[in-house]
Amino acid sequence: xxxxxxxxxxxxxxxxxxxxxxxxxxxxxxxxxxxxxxxxxxxxxxxxxxxxxxxxxxxxxxxxxxxxxxxxxxxxxxxxxxxxxxxxxxxxxxxxxxxxxxx
Amino acid sequence: xxxxxxxxxxxxxxxxxxxxxxxxxxxxxxxxxxxxxxxxxxxxxxxxxxxxxxxxxxxxxxxxxxxxxxxxxxxxxxxxxxxxxxxxxxxxxxxxxxxxxxxxxxxxxxxxxxxxxxxxxxxxxxxxxxxxxxxxxxxxxxxxxxxxxxxxxxxxxxxxxxxxxxxxxxxxxxxxxxxxxxxxxxxxxxxxxxxxxxxxxxxxxxxxxxxxxxxxxxxxxxxxxxxxxxxxxxxxxxxxxxxxxxxxxxxxxxxxxxxxxxxxxxxxxxxxxxxxxxxxxxxxxxxxxxxxxxxxxxxxxxxxxxxxxxxxxxxxxxxxxxxxxxxxxxxxxxxxxxxxxxxxxxxxxxxxxxxxxxxxxxxxxxxxxxxxxxxxxxxxxxxxxxxxxxxxxxxxxxxxxxxxxxxxxxxxxxxxxxxxxxxxxxxxxxxxxxxxxxxxxxxxxxxxxxxxxxxxxxxxxxxxxxxxxxxxxxxxxxxxxxxxxxxxxxxxxxxxxxxxxxxxxxxxxxxxxxxxxxxxxxxxxxxxxxxxxxxxxxxxxxxxxxxxxxxxxxxxxxxxxxxxxxxxxxxxxxxxxxxxxxxxxxxxxxxxxxxxxxxxxxxxxxxxxxxxxxxxxxxxxxxxxxxxxxxxxxxxxxxxxxxxxxxxxxxxxxxxxxxxxxxxxxxxxxxxxxxxxxxxxxxxxxxxxxxxxxxxxxxx
Numbered sequence: 001x002x003x004x005x006x007x008x009x010x011x012x013x014x015x016x017x018x019x020x021x022x023x024x025x026x027x028x029x030x031x032x033x034x035x036x037x038x039x040x041x042x043x044x045x046x047x048x049x050x051x052x053x054x055x056x057x058x059x060x061x062x063x064x065x066x067x068x069x070x071x072x073x074x075x076x077x078x079x080x081x082x083x084x085x086x087x088x089x090x091x092x093x094x095x096x097x098x099x100x101x102x103x
Numbered sequence: 104x105x106x107x108x109x110x111x112x113x114x115x116x117x118x119x120x121x122x123x124x125x126x127x128x129x130x131x132x133x134x135x136x137x138x139x140x141x142x143x144x145x146x147x148x149x150x151x152x153x154x155x156x157x158x159x160x161x162x163x164x165x166x167x168x169x170x171x172x173x174x175x176x177x178x179x180x181x182x183x184x185x186x187x188x189x190x191x192x193x194x195x196x197x198x199x200x201x202x203x204x205x206x207x208x209x210x211x212x213x214x215x216x217x218x219x220x221x222x223x224x225x226x227x228x229x230x231x232x233x234x235x236x237x238x239x240x241x242x243x244x245x246x247x248x249x250x251x252x253x254x255x256x257x258x259x260x261x262x263x264x265x266x267x268x269x270x271x272x273x274x275x276x277x278x279x280x281x282x283x284x285x286x287x288x289x290x291x292x293x294x295x296x297x298x299x300x301x302x303x304x305x306x307x308x309x310x311x312x313x314x315x316x317x318x319x320x321x322x323x324x325x326x327x328x329x330x331x332x333x334x335x336x337x338x339x340x341x342x343x344x345x346x347x348x349x350x351x352x353x354x355x356x357x358x359x360x361x362x363x364x365x366x367x368x369x370x371x372x373x374x375x376x377x378x379x380x381x382x383x384x385x386x387x388x389x390x391x392x393x394x395x396x397x398x399x400x401x402x403x404x405x406x407x408x409x410x411x412x413x414x415x416x417x418x419x420x421x422x423x424x425x426x427x428x429x430x431x432x433x434x435x436x437x438x439x440x441x442x443x444x445x446x447x448x449x450x451x452x453x454x455x456x457x458x459x460x461x462x463x464x465x466x467x468x469x470x471x472x473x474x475x476x477x478x479x480x481x482x483x484x485x486x487x488x489x490x491x492x493x494x495x496x497x498x499x500x501x502x503x504x505x506x507x508x509x510x511x512x513x514x515x516x517x518x519x520x521x522x523x524x525x526x527x528x529x530x531x532x533x534x535x536x537x538x539x540x541x542x543x544x545x546x547x548x549x550x551x552x553x554x555x556x557x558x559x560x561x562x563x564x565x566x567x568x569x570x571x572x573x574x575x576x577x578x579x580x581x582x583x584x585x586x587x588x589x590x591x592x593x594x595x596x597x598x599x600x601x602x603x604x605x606x607x608x609x610x611x612x613x614x615x616x617x618x619x620x621x622x623x624x625x626x627x628x629x630x631x632x633x634x635x636x637x638x639x640x641x642x643x644x645x646x647x648x649x650x651x652x653x654x655x656x657x658x659x660x661x662x663x664x665x666x667x668x669x670x671x672x673x674x675x676x677x678x679x680x681x682x683x684x685x686x687x688x689x690x691x692x693x694x695x696x697x698x699x700x701x702x703x704x705x706x707x708x709x710x711x712x713x714x715x716x717x718x719x720x721x722x723x724x725x726x727x728x729x730x731x732x733x734x735x736x737x738x739x740x741x742x743x744x745x746x747x748x749x750x751x752x753x754x755x756x757x758x759x760x761x762x763x764x765x766x767x768x769x770x771x772x773x774x775x776x777x778x779x780x781x782x783x784x785x786x787x788x789x790x791x792x793x794x795x796x797x798x799x800x801x802x803x
Contacts, residue, residue, distance in 0.1 A: 023598060
């Protein structure tokens, strides 16, 4: 089950996701995470503790980034595990979200 | 020889050369300096040293005494300097001694005076005969090494003399071994033996007749040595397990071959292809091909009236089952299957039933048979004859059979026929669509004419399906690949299906797919009435569900595979040509659009500002002024463009030609993706792409 923790520094919010980013995380992301994040100007999401993803999970990530971008929130994603990043690259996620999102 | 005058760069050289030639030592001669050498300034004013050398009387009479003296003084160079005060460099007497060579001097004495100053080559040896006035020179070619007195000559050419010890060395004779190889080709139907016979290359120096300048040239001779043995070949064939159809005489030819070659050393029996199922027609089904010109260029409009007919109960044709082919045998004695044969697939439409192996008409009318691959459609078409004009009082005409209109088709009317359309008068601002042929005897003004609509549609849809099918196949492979990634969880496929993944893929990786799918939808929706096979529509529905609407219905990879399979079948079907194809013939056209899947013939004065698309040959007997015309199987026009330079585009695919009797400026020729604009009037023009893909114009 997906969990997350946040650390706030001024306007900057560091979000650490923990667990598999999959279909079971739909509620967590859509109903808790997104409403909370829209209040910040700058956000980094760390995927350090995300070992697996599925297609629904990637769909969530896309909708999360796109929603925040619409709200003019600066968002970056960091610490993606190698295997997970391989999946991201296969489906060209960096091109979809913008190369600058991944740091 | 009593005395000699010798020249050299300096005194030392002059003396040496002189002594060399006379074959004597310094002791035996008197030397008189005639001219000292002068170096001049950077070569200007240079003078050679000249000496006169004469045998001194004493030495010639008592040579043996002199020899003693010579031995005595041999190693004291200073004394020699004293004896020869002109020799400033202190010449070593040992050099002088080495000059006497018994072989050369005896040859010199016995030699013919004609040979003087010449050199020659005989039997790989080089011979020289000196002359006091000339030294033979020799040019050394590649591969030859000339050793002068034990030293290899590095220069390309050199001066030689009788007293030099000359040796020639050549590259070793080389040997190439026979190489051979057996391979099975054409699925084991043949065993091929490739032989490259070995040879020995011998080198020798070409004999040269005596001359002042000679070339040392290598002569190469090859001796073929084919070392291939009969047993070697048999053993190799055994290794390949070749047991059928061994050609012994070919093997014998191969082992005796002197040139490289290929030999078929074993031959299987090729499969004999069978026949697909076929239809033997018992009635005439083709109507006359439109309005055709006779030899004198006249068109008989009555000729098109011929339309084949069948009575109720008449046998239209007999269906023959496929005949399977006879399998062949490979050289390894394995069966070689013949290509599979297929039975005809009969779609009997209205008025036709299948009775056993026969097609029988149940109604009277025009038999219509259309074949595309293994699929045969047979129907009896009725004919509607519309007396008078098509206008608001008659209403639009839609009929599944042939339509003949005795009058004209007026503004904003539509005629839609499942068979042919024949209009006796003109068509203006109207819309005519036929699934087969179309003939208009009058003018076509501001109208849109479509003949063979069904075929055009299928060609267009088939093209789209071909593109989408490739992408879909890639998508399927991609999904499988992704499922194997270590960090990818595929368990949501069972809950949501592939939809979330497809959505992401369409976002970027397959972003071209949606436009094609949408285009396909549109074409199907527009032409739904003309699509007789419902599979085309089914694919449109599937595409919409899976890719466009992204419905909540669970999609599995097997569904994608099924879809891909169907697309592939239809795409292949669309590529097989239909028989008979449709055609269109009109008298003249103004501001209109003519589409036909087959040939188009414009018989009258021609067309103005008209867009023409022909899936076959396009022929215009009159002129084409303005507009855009295309013929998939070539275009021939009598006159194109105009003096005023109206822009007219004539295009064909890259493998076709354009023939124009008279072309005016403003005509743009397009062949494949190459274009050419005609700037001045040209007669009898032929345009095509050559093998380098350049547009070529031939003007007669």
